[in-house]
Amino acid sequence: MKNKISEFIKNTKNINVFLDMRTHFSELSKEFSVLQLNNELLDAISGLKISIKSLFDGSQAHITLIDNDKFQLSLVWPHRDLKEDTNNRIISYPSDTFVSFITDINITYTIYELPRHLKNNVFDSSCDLKIYKEGKSRFGDPIFIEKFYQVFRVDKRTNWAALILSDKRQLPYRWEFNSESLKPVKIISVNSIDSRLKVTLRILSEIGDFHSIDTVLKLCSHESHDVRWEAINTLINLDYSLGLKILGTFLEDPHPEISKAASKSIKMLKV
Secondary structure: OOOHHHHHHHOOOOOOHHHHHHHHHHHHHOOOOHHHHHHHHHHHHOOOOOOEEEEOOOOOOEEEEOOOOEEEEEEEEEEOHHHOOOOOOOOOOOOOOOEEEEOOOOOOOEEEOOOOOOOOOOOOOOOOOEEEEEEOOOOOOOOEEEEEEEEEEEOOOOOEEEEEEOOOOOOOOOEEEEEEOOOOEEEEEEHHHHHHHHHHHHHHHHHHHHHHHHHHHHHHHOHHHHHHHHHHHHHHHHHHHHHHHHHHHHOOOOOOOHHHHHHHHHHOOOO
């Protein structure tokens, strides 16, 4: 199996268009089987880290087989508690992705689609997902999921394993949807550092750490709009006068949600 993975890396080395990897990915997928998962493959990956991620709806066990500057190849299967998982969310992909099921049974899946006028970094809770395609998987036959605009969902009642090939060129956000209403519920930063910054800013705001004002002020110019907004809220809590002054500059923020929120906040504060 290691030889097959090495061959896949070699065959895709000079491929720059992600969609052109389909044939090679299909050939690799067909080399996997449930038997190999129980024997050779488990021996090959026994030293690799297993993580739990939300790739579809619910949670999946995830092992990274290849991670280079062009793509990531992962082995994925349902987390043991998936069938009892009551989490009613579906999550979009931040990058173009192929999913290839490597179990003999046909897996029922649904691909949803978002309206094309939406932008990845501008959250819109008024839109909803529409069914783009419903189908049953075929062993080793890749299913393409377009980044952001398409959302993938698997039948939770079946046991499955899949190879996932993802383009490393990512959009900055994933969207989370309610699996019943198909409405967006929140936007999630792909960059874990951004998420940590937001949590840190909230903590600084709550404890009133005035020594951090200079750092918070710098974060008001962060490239991520949600980090900028968290930073200005923290700054207002730490230094009200300075915070209001900087809030005024947010009226010209390039992100429409931030400029709109700044205008609304200024009116509420009557400044």
